[in-house]
Amino acid sequence: MKVFTSVNDKRNHRYIGLLSTLVLLLLWKVISININAKIILPPPEDVIIRLIKISQSRIFWQSILTTTIRTLYGFTLSFVLGFITGITCGSSKRVSAALSPLVSVIRSVPVMSIILIAMIWFRTDMVPVFVCFLMIFPIITANVSQGIIEVDKSLIEMASAFRLTKYNILFHITIPSTIPFVLSGVRAAVGVAWKSVIAAEVLSQPVKAIGTGIQFSQMNLETAEVIAWTVIAVILSKISEFAVELIITSQKWRLVK
Amino acid sequence: MNSEGIILKDISFSYPNQNIFKNFNINIPASKVSVILGPSGCGKSTLLNIIHGILTPESGIIGKDKNILISYLFQEPRLVPWKTVKQNIELILRNHYDYKQRKKITEHYLELIGLSEFGDYYPSELSGGMRQRVAIARAFAYPAEIILMDEPFQALDPGLKINLTKLFSSLWIEDNRTSLFVTHDIEEAIFLGDEIFVLSSSKPSILIEHIINTVSRPKRQTEDPEYLKIKTRLNSLLVN
Numbered sequence: 107m108k109v110f111t112s113v114n115d116k117r118n119h120r121y122i123g124l125l126s127t128l129v130l131l132l133l134w135k136v137i138s139i140n141i142n143a144k145i146i147l148p149p150p151e152d153v154i155i156r157l158i159k160i161s162q163s164r165i166f167w168q169s170i171l172t173t174t175i176r177t178l179y180g181f182t183l184s185f186v187l188g189f190i191t192g193i194t195c196g197s198s199k200r201v202s203a204a205l206s207p208l209v210s211v212i213r214s215v216p217v218m219s220i221i222l223i224a225m226i227w228f229r230t231d232m233v234p235v236f237v238c239f240l241m242i243f244p245i246i247t248a249n250v251s252q253g254i255i256e257v258d259k260s261l262i263e264m265a266s267a268f269r270l271t272k273y274n275i276l277f278h279i280t281i282p283s284t285i286p287f288v289l290s291g292v293r294a295a296v297g298v299a300w301k302s303v304i305a306a307e308v309l310s311q312p313v314k315a316i317g318t319g320i321q322f323s324q325m326n327l328e329t330a331e332v333i334a335w336t337v338i339a340v341i342l343s344k345i346s347e348f349a350v351e352l353i354i355t356s357q358k359w360r361l362v363k
Numbered sequence: 364m365n366s367e368g369i370i371l372k373d374i375s376f377s378y379p380n381q382n383i384f385k386n387f388n389i390n391i392p393a394s395k396v397s398v399i400l401g402p403s404g405c406g407k408s409t410l411l412n413i414i415h416g417i418l419t420p421e422s423g424i425i426g427k428d429k430n431i432l433i434s435y436l437f438q439e440p441r442l443v444p445w446k447t448v449k450q451n452i453e454l455i456l457r458n459h460y461d462y463k464q465r466k467k468i469t470e471h472y473l474e475l476i477g478l479s480e481f482g483d484y485y486p487s488e489l490s491g492g493m494r495q496r497v498a499i500a501r502a503f504a505y506p507a508e509i510i511l512m513d514e515p516f517q518a519l520d521p522g523l524k525i526n527l528t529k530l531f532s533s534l535w536i537e538d539n540r541t542s543l544f545v546t547h548d549i550e551e552a553i554f555l556g557d558e559i560f561v562l563s564s565s566k567p568s569i570l571i572e573h574i575i576n577t578v579s580r581p582k583r584q585t586e587d588p589e590y591l592k593i594k595t596r597l598n599s600l601l602v603n
Contacts, residue, residue: 260441267415267435268455268505278454282445359445360487 148330157334165314170338173316176231177303177342180238181295188243189288192250193281202251209244217241221306234306234317241302242295249291253284286361289354296350300343368393368541369414369509370426376413377421377567383409384420385567389560394539398556400546402601406568407545411511414543427509434507436515440498442486448473449482452501459506472500475534492523496530503534510542516551528554532580549597553590554583561600572600 131150138149148156160166195202220240224233257280265275307317316335323331369391376384383406391397391414399407412418414425415433442451452469460468473479476496486494495515502510516524528551535542546552552559553576561572574597576583578590 260437260439261443263417264435264437264441265455267417267433269432269458270455271458274454274457278446279443282443285445359485361444 145327145329148333152330153333153337156328156330157337160319160331160334166319168314169316169319170342172231172312172314173234173303173307174342176234176307176315177238177299177346180235180303181242181299183235184239184242184295185246185292187239188246188291189250191243192247192284193254195247196251196254196284197280205247209247212240213244217302217305218309221309224306225310230310231312231315233310234303234312234315237306238299238303241298245295245298246288246291249287249294250284253287254280256287257283285357289350289357293347293350293354296346297343300339300346304339368427369543370424371410371414372424372426374413374420374423374425376409376418382567387423387568387570389570391541391543392558393541395557396535396542396544396555397558397560398544398546398552399560399562400549400552400556400597400601401562401568402564403547405562405564406566407547407562408513410562411513411543411545414509415511431509432505432507434502434505434510436498436502436510436512438514438517440486440491440494442494442497442501444486447483447485448478448489448497451486451497452504455501455505468504472504472534475503475537476500476530492519492527495519495523495527499527499531499534503537503540508541510540512542512544514546514548517546517548524551531555536580547601549594549601552597553578553593559593559597561597572596 134147134150138144138147141147144152191205195205217237220237221233224236228236261279261283262275265279270278304315304317304320307315308321309317311318311321316339320332320335323329323335371387371389371391374384374387375382376387389410399410401407409418413420414427415435416425442448443454446454449469452472453465456465456468470479470482473482476499478493478496478500481489481493486497489497498515502512516527519527532555544552544555557576559572559574559576560570561574562568563571574593576593578587578593583590
């Protein structure tokens with residue numbers, strides 16, 4: 107019985123979500139009619155028309171591609187380094203204490219400061235990568251080190267009783283036990299990655315970039331185009347969130363006590 | 364398998380505010396199942412940990428080869444949740460066998476515990492009893508000369524308990540490995556133990572009785588008069 111209700115619940119929630127989207131679109135339409143100034147708020151259909159129009163240019167697809175590559179680049183970089191740092195921090199309280207000021211500073215520095223400093227240090231197309239890296243690195247590090255700290259001690263005890271080598275304990279018990287933490291870190295980081303890359307692109311203006319597209323449209327007071335690019339950014343972010351969600355649900359094992 | 368006994372001589376061990384053992388002696392015979400029986404908190408688990416080497420006694424001699432391999436069966440199955448049943452067993456064989464041998468040994472023991480078809484299942488997909496069966500298979504699959512068991516059937520319901528003690532017996536008969544079993548359950552002690560050591564509840568713990576179980580394995584747990592005699596004796600010892 108419980109299965110049925112939960113399936114029904116899910117379906118109901120989906121309907122509610124769909125309905126609220128329609129309401130929001132309608133609200134948008136109504137407000138734009140009332141304002142009656144396309145520069146301030148163009149109606150939804152204008153955005154769609156503009157989206158179709160810009161999607162016919164080559165630079166549109168190249169922008170999407172390069173922004174995606176930058177996001178992946180920054181994400182992978184911080185994932186790998188954050189993972190290693192997280193393992194070290196989780197295994198040693200001293201390392202953790204030594205790195206914690208750095209991590210907390212990175213966390214509280216305003217994104218804009220990071221972008222502006224990065225623009226002094228890096229080539230324009232590398233600025234978004236660096237910004238993305240700095241934004242995500244603390245999230246991954248914190249999650250991985252938490253996972254290491256919360257490893258099931260009784261499993262470590264079992265492994266030592268059977269005299270597993272340190273290497274085997276690390277790779278078969280400790281690191282896999284961080285997976286749920288890593289995944290929840292990744293889930294939190296994906297959205298941040300896209301947002302920070304695009305924000306950095308707006309300021310650093312690489313030749314091909316979603317951020318550059320947004321900035322360019324804004325300068326030309328093409329509000330519909332700004333929103334069209336934004337829609338693309340949201341779609342990309344949602345696709346990657348969905349992919350992460352797929353990875354999370356494909357995990358067959360569950361924790362047992 | 365070449366089995367060895369364990370001799371503990373003049374062992375003293377204490378926790379910050381309690382003396383657990385003072386000049387404690389015990390002689391665990393080779394190739395037999397020995398049971399340490401005693402009330403909760405009498406130091407049974409401490410004794411196992413001293414034998415395993417997890418705890419170091421303040422003084423005394425542990426007569427066993429330092430490099431000897433010891434298998435451990437815990438109260439809970441302690442299976443690795445992200446590894447399948449097969450992978451769980453193969454994991455602890457890693458330092459001892461190559462891939463092919465590991466696979467063969469794993470399959471052999473899965474067959475013995477009747478879970479061949481569940482080799483690719485994750486622990487979360489098994490019942491509690493099945494998980495503990497896998498833990499038993501893992502303990503036997505490990506090339507240890509000694510198997511230590513810390514009340515491994517305690518948390519299970521009575522039916523399962525009987526099933527698993529029988530399973531243990533049938534696996535043990537294969538190679539008669541030196542086994543030391545810790546429990547507070549009298550029936551379990553007589554069913555499994557060839558030699559039963561009774562610990563006192565007073566501190567520091569002393570051995571108050573050493574009974575050699577003369578009832579042959581198939582006759583245990585029946586209305587055998589000798590079995591009942593041991594049971595009565597143990598009951599009277601634990602009550603006092």
